[in-house]
Amino acid sequence: MHAVQTSDLTIHLGEVEALSGVSCCIQEGEFVAILGPNGAGKSTLLKVLLGLLRPDAGEVLVFERAPEKVPSDWIGYVPQIKTLDRSFPAIVLELVITGLRHSWARRLRQADKKKALETLELVGAVHLAQRAIGSLSGGELQRVYLARSLVRHPRLILLDEPVTGIDTLGESDFYHILGGYRHVTKATILMVTHDWEVASRHAQRVMVLNHRIISFGPPAEALCEECLRQAYGKPDLAARHELRGGLPHA
C-alpha cells in the first residue's frame, strides 16, 4: 500500500508557488528524508499531507484517502520546536496526552496517564513527566514532542526539522529512538531536514526539493552533486560542501 501518493501537486502560498507539479509515491514502511533550501516547500508538503493546506491543483492521497479524511490517529506530527509557545502553562504529561485525546485534558485519566508514561519511558523522558514545558531544553522538548506523536501508535510520522538546535548526543539518541519505533511498528517516516549526513545515514530514500522535485531516490543517487547544485545553487552548495566535509559518495 502507498502511504503517500502525490500527482502533479501544485500549491500557492500568497503569490509564491510553494510546490509545483510534485509527483511521488512513498511505500508504507519507508523512511524518506526531504531536503532543500529554505523556502523550498518542504514544510508546505508536510502541511498538505496533514490536511492543513489544500492543493490548488493535482492530487494527494495519504493511505489512499484525501488527507482530511485520514483518521488523525494514523499520523504523528513533530513540528519545529521554534514554533512552540513556551509561555503556555502546561506540564509534559498534559502535552503528551493531547496526542491521545486530540483535546486539552481538564483531568488526566489513569489510562491516558499510563499510556503517556509508557511512551515517555520509550523516549527516555519519563523523568520529565511533571515538568513545566517552559522549563525544558530544546533536546528534552523534542523528545516530548516525539512521545506525543508516538503515543497514538501512528502509521505515518511526519517530522519537521526535528533535531534543529539539539546537540550531537541528543540527535543520535533521537534517531535511535525513532529507528527503534520504526523497526517494531513498520511505520512510514517522512522527515524534513537540512542535514545531508543524517539523511544519507538514516533514510532509505531522499527527496531533494526546491518547489519541484529535483531528485528522489536512494541517498547516493538523490544527493548527487548536480542535484544539489540544482537545488541550492552553486555558491551555497560550495559553502555547505565545506561545512559538511564533502558530499556523500555513491
Added chain:
Amino acid sequence: MLEALSYPFMQRAVAAGLMVAFLASYYGVFVVQRGLSFLGSGLAHAAFGGVALGLLLRREPLVVAVPFTVFVSFGITWVRQRTTLASDTVIGIFFAVSMASGIIFLSMQQNYTTDAFSYLFGSILAITRTDLWVTGFVVLLALTIQPLWGRWAYATFDRELAMADRVPVILDEYILSMLIAVTVVVSVKVVGIVLISAFLVIPAAAARLLVHKFSTMTWLSILFGLSSTVIGLWGSYLLDVPSGATIVLVQAAIFLSCFLAAIGLQAGYRRRHHSETER
C-alpha cells in the same frame, strides 16, 4: 456587608457582579494566553458604538449593542484569519472605527451625555431584573458549552497541532469571539466600557503567575474574579466610591500579591537548586 445585602439593589449588584466576574475570568484565560488582551478594550469600545446606536434609535441600548459587538468580533476574527496582520493591529482598526461610529451616533441626538456616561463608567447599582436574567442566560450558555474548553485550550497552545488533529479551530474561534463579545456587552452596566478589559485580563494574568497547568489557571482565574468582585463591592459600599473601579483596584492588588509570590517562589527555587548543586 450583610446589612448592605438587605437592599434589593445591592442583591442585584452582587448577583450581576459575580456572574460577570465568572464569565470574564473564565474567558480571560484564553484572552491572556492567546495574546489578545487588547481584545477586551476593542470589544468594549465596539459595545460603546452599539450602545450609542441604541440610544440614537431609542431602543434598549444593550439589545442593540449585543449584535453590534458580535458583528465587530466576527470582523476582527475574519480579518485576523485572512491576513498576516498582528492581532493588535486588527483590533486597533475595529476599535477606532467603532468608537468613531459611536461618537457620530451620539452627536446625531440630543441629551446623550448622561446616558452615555452611565455606560462608559458602569452603574452596577442600576442593574435591573432583566439585566440579571440576560446575564444569567449568558452564564448558562457558558456552562452548557464548557466541553469546548479542551478544544479551545488545545488551539490556544498550538493552533496548527489542533488543526492537524481535526479540531474545528476556525469555527471554535468564531464561537469564542462571539461569547467574549456577549460577555463584554453584559458586563457594560457592571463595570463600564472603560474598565471591562481589566475583568478579562487581570484575574487570568494573576493566575498565570502562580501555576503551571492551564486547568488550574482557569480555576484560579475564576476564584480571583469572584473574590475581587465580593471584596470590591463591599469596599465600594463602605467607602462610597464607584464599584467597578473598586473591583478593578482589588484585582490589581491580587495581581501584585501574585507577582510578589511568584518572585518569592522563583528565588526559593534558585536558592534550593544552588544549595543542592554545592552539596
